Amino acid sequence: MDDWVKKLAPETDPVRMHLQTAFETNEPKLRENAIRLAGKFDQKTWKHLERTLRQRSRLVPVGGLAAECLALERFELARQLHAKALRTEKPKPWHALRIGLKRFRYTVESLLPEHYASWSDNLKRLQDILGEIHDLDVLTAVVKKSDLHETEDSLRLWHEFIERERKERIETYRRLTLGKTSLWNIWRSGLPTNGRVEAAALARLRATARAVDPHVRRTSQVSRISIALFDAFKRGDAAPAFCDTALRRILLTAARLHGVGNASTRKSPQKAARKFLLGLVVPPGWTNEDWELLALAVRYHRGAEPRAKAGSFSKLSAEQQNSVRALAGVLRLARALRKCGVLSGSGFRAEKSADTIVLRVPGLPDDAGTAARLAAGKHLLEEYLRLPLIMKTAAKTEKVVTLAPQQVPEFSVLASD
Structure with a gap:
């Protein structure tokens, strides 16, 4: 967040100075709270979940049909979130899309390594763009909570700066994900289609049954x-x-x-x-x-x-x-x-x-x-x-075994001397 503040305004900007001071003041308290929550982490439950995951992961072979189905499920959910985000510029749908894309990426990375080798750069690029949009939305909320009433002109400029940066990233995202060259279309073409979808779903459900x-x-x-x-x-x-x-x-x-x-x-x-x-x-x-x-x-x-x-x-x-x-x-x-x-x-x-x-x-x-x-x-x-x-x-059907016909050796009758 501090990097964005430095990028958007010069050192003499009153809003920047106020935000940086607030960051420095709040950081020790936030760090202390994070350490306190980490101390409550349940190691025993985590180890149990780790063992369970290790056992269940064996049921989904890397690169197999069940793995493809899981990736397709994550893909469809992420694409639904993509469609919702494009209909608005509100922060929540774009944040949900970021999470959905991240889940799809991690699924492909874990279960379909060959696909990931081809897709990783674009997956990371989109995730970075959505991450920056989220950062800007968080920064907008922080600026709105600012109590600098005497710097209203500066606050207005900040909102304009943030909005401009956000729109640039949304336009970049749209350019990469719409039209014939859409990344979503490329990824979908590499996942099960037609009759293979049913086979993949059946394999995934079979793995689910064996797991539980x-x-x-x-x-x-x-x-x-x-x-x-x-x-x-x-x-x-x-x-x-x-x-x-x-x-x-x-x-x-x-x-x-x-x-x-x-x-x-x-x-x-x-x-x-x-x-x-x-x-x-x-x-x-x-x-x-x-x-x-x-x-x-x-x-x-x-x-x-x-x-x-x-x-x-x-x-x-x-x-x-x-x-x-x-x-x-x-x-x-x-x-x-x-x-x-x-x-x-x-x-x-x-x-x-x-x-x-x-x-x-x-x-x-x-x-x-x-x-x-x-x-x-x-x-x-x-x-x-x-x-x-x-x-x-x-009545049980009796098995009748057909015997091969016996071969009778040929012979001839010869006259005796």
């Missing part, structure tokens, strides 16, 4: 069974939801993320999971509506079933409510099947008639305990299907 789910293996089993159920119901033409490819993607992601609440609470992990998911940045390629639908499917994958006249579920349209019933119902049934000893989704077959839907599951035990567990697990899904769902054991 204490039962990854169990979750993986439920995920495989869930998708097998969905596909079996589609083949059996059980209901419209199972022909929707968008719902299949939501189910796949919900199945992989349904265990993220188990680490934070024992009382209601499904509610904790929904809260956790809604606290995440919506992944690239996802709409807010689809992400909220996923969060509700996870919310109702266990525990009390959704009620049409209570909670956030009641605010959904009839179509959305049916989607939640279908998705959460499949997850509930998948969990019940896993608890019954079904660990694979191979061989599932659904058959629909006018009165029922029969689901045949290879290896399904035939006992009272299994029947009770499945009755509870399929109830929500039956609400969506509006037909009884009959669970039956499917």
Whole structure:
């Protein structure tokens, strides 16, 4: 700040002299306060966070799809802040843009070193420009608080100096970030596009699940069974939801993320999971509506079933409510099947008639305990299907090995002497 004061006015300027005196007077107090706050720094918690970060960073390989997705998320947030800042010259949006760009830069630097090698100079340049704009905004606030009433002409000149310097930097920023040669366009072209966006988002969500789910293996089993159920119901033409490819993607992601609440609470992990998911940045390629639908499917994958006249579920349209019933119902049934000893989704077959839907599951035990567990697990899904769902054991397909035909050696009959 002192450097800006020296740059903007000569030594004899009364405002400069006043500000420099104030800086010198306040510096010891500010330093003392900073040292006091540093002394309260929680070293134990910091070391715990450091260990956690070290473990989780292994789940995001440098230069991988998950890393690209994280960079794309930071990019999109920063670009939104860029658009807001350009609509005004007020300080707060420009300061928010500075923070957003800094986060994007650090993400690229840490996770995409090859990209950073190409982008670092321009990232630093923009960050420096935004940093200078912020410094000038802070200096404006300091000058406004100045009590030099007898130097109003000098104060007016200071505001003009600061405004001129600020406008120059904003114009430089605009020149670098607008038009065909926009730096934002260059950076976006180096991040996932088209079909790669979905693959990157899936990799990022898979890393998130592995980082916070204490039962990854169990979750993986439920995920495989869930998708097998969905596909079996589609083949059996059980209901419209199972022909929707968008719902299949939501189910796949919900199945992989349904265990993220188990680490934070024992009382209601499904509610904790929904809260956790809604606290995440919506992944690239996802709409807010689809992400909220996923969060509700996870919310109702266990525990009390959704009620049409209570909670956030009641605010959904009839179509959305049916989607939640279908998705959460499949997850509930998948969990019940896993608890019954079904660990694979191979061989599932659904058959629909006018009165029922029969689901045949290879290896399904035939006992009272299994029947009770499945009755509870399929109830929500039956609400969506509006037909009884009959669970039956499917005969395991015997593997028939085709033997190669034996080669009969050729021989000839020769006359004896």
